Amino acid sequence: MKLIFLAMLLFLWVSPMSMTSTDIVIRINQNGFDYVSNIQRELLQKAMSNISFPFPTTTKKKESGGLISRIANNGDIFGSGHSMMDKVMNINNVKIHHVKLPKLNVKLVTGVGLHVSMDVDFKMTGKHAIFGETEIKVRATVLTDIKVSKTPKGHVTLAVTDCKPIIRDMDIKFGLGLVNTVIWALQGQIREMLGNRLCQSVSSVLEEVNEDFDVSTEKNPFGDKVSLKYTLQKTPVVTGLYMEMLLNAEYTVNNQVVKLHNDTQEFTMPPGAGNKDTMVNLAFSKDYFSLLFIIGQESGAFNLEIPSTQECLANQMSTSALGAHIPEISSRYPQPLPVDMKIVLSQTPVVTFQNNQLIVQFAPYVEMFVVLPYSPDRYQHLLTINVGASLVAALHVEEEKLKISVSLQGDLKLEFASISFGKCKSKPSLLSEYMRTVFEKAYLPYINGTYANISVIVPVQCFLF
Template structure:
């Protein structure tokens, strides 16, 4: 299992996530990602190549003498990965093996250089995960040398040991790599796991396509959001999301494209779940009372001669709208606000209601594997009286009063909600590092490094 994680790391970092569908996401892994994998992948590859060598039968004497041979160390000084257009990834590695031959009377230590070549195909699995399979593998073994040059061991013995080691490693090394890649597919299966968005909502990604060029590998992923186990479906069908070639920061490891429909689906889910609704209550959040309102609306003063608390019930019946323009993301909310006063019998009495339009500036960021957001009010909040049980309500007078008790709680609630974030496509233990977020016309791009953490 440890070995499976070994080479698994090499390719997991190449296939962490990806794109396209309706709504769609695209993740491209570039040459910089291969360089990162090549560097940190040496140690797991070394562990993976620590195969078991069976006893060597020494026929040099009158009696067959079984001699134990052990790999003491495998050092990989060179590991290179590159894309194969239309196919997958090629692995080229140089490894130096150190063996110990437990001969009598003195053990013998030997070194052996090995060159490895493996081609791994990347395809779409039947359950929506990337599937990696080794289609070709070969190993080129060099000449065995003694570590102790003063040892007068028989050259004939070295030739026999070389033949034994060659026969063992030529079969075992490629078999080990193939087994490791098979174990990797289990790890890649975590791509399609459900990630929570809220207490009763989740997001699930699945792969719908893969493209490999000589410069990058691009995986298309569909994003499906669920509320109480039921999928969220947009009113209109979205077209396939295609990520332009030159966007974001050039030379980064990963380029992640998030389509407009993904944002539309997430906001529709939040609206249907009622997550955007709130009640503004209490003197700390809402100093408004019937006495304050009574100075603006005479009927309120008449009905409530004694000051009574006022509650604002904010409900979003209309789905929020996100607009993505180059270097600018905005969010439009149209809440319905009902203003209620506590009556003497502890019941609440509706005073009036407002149709409100709030335009917000949306700033996006990424933390580990989550896309997060913060908002600030853009321009004036628009108010329109929807109904009234207290006669005429002058919106100009109410505007300033309502803004002071409405905007701050709304922003606090919304920013806390968006701060929880929504999971981006990911596999276990792989995170985005030093990400930058760019807004384009109709989509968002994340340029990021990658960080593998156990």
């Protein structure tokens, strides 16, 4: 079963308690499990509907003695191996036609894990050898304790540690009427068959959920070059109020794990933090976002080529537009020519928190090329400029994902790295407004579009069944 968020509170902390081993703290409150128990019944109902019952078997005993002995031992006066008593006391071809779970509760229990209590209503049919078609209605209660732990690979695993099936009510109707003695005997048979299989159904559901954990914790946020795997650092902590999990986000670029190197202590949720009225509280360490931007840089996701035909920069991608800020460019190219641009982020972004804001220091370089339509060397280098930018990353939750969007904070810092149009006496700051336009209309929308297409948030809904 999946958890769909109704509400979620996001926490960001810069704390001395931060290390690569724990990047995310997930705290699922009791009302999160209440939500699950109220609406997520389909998987369990399906498992209960798929219960199958074997045909009753009889053990053929070695016959000895005469008629009296055979009657006493088998109830079979003909010695045929199929006693009249077997036919009276057994029912065959039992099939489930409808299952309903009127009540399903999941409670957090300290030292136990999850305690699941469910009422199950069955409508079944069977065939009695003597009395014919049989209708059976059963109401059962299943009490189950589930332990939440981790596998050696760091995945969540759920296992039944205790299960008690209780058959509360049973109604059996024969096509030829009721026979109390027979009904009493059949009730015992059905209790035995159904009771054992109720707990087996719960275990089979958990096996399916455990298989989903292995798949759901691996993602490809920036394409085939990059993979992201979430792993538990330790067994989840369960109290009577919440279940808390500490996760590590492991990024791999070209099959190489990317790590931050620091010696500080692990990241935890501070005492008293969180909102007990929400279903899920999330806490992200600074390292989580540092890794996210480092991976984007190392995978080339923040590199952008802007052609002279870029619509959002109409009339900006030409020597005349640049010459309006740097006169030497107009002198070198008196006739307007198109200009292509390439933005490359080669330096690692630096992530910090300032005044409860996520700040990213970006330092890309921008190469500009004059496009010569009739020249064998179609692209002629114009200049390369180093840009220092401070970005503010806004965070919000949408459709079970953590969305990131960046915007410029303050002015751009510009520095000429190389010039190919001759001696230039102009200061690079003259291009500040021009480069700001390029960033705001082309580069930042590209970065935001990159983040819009990836799932930044850990799939919390997969950790609840």
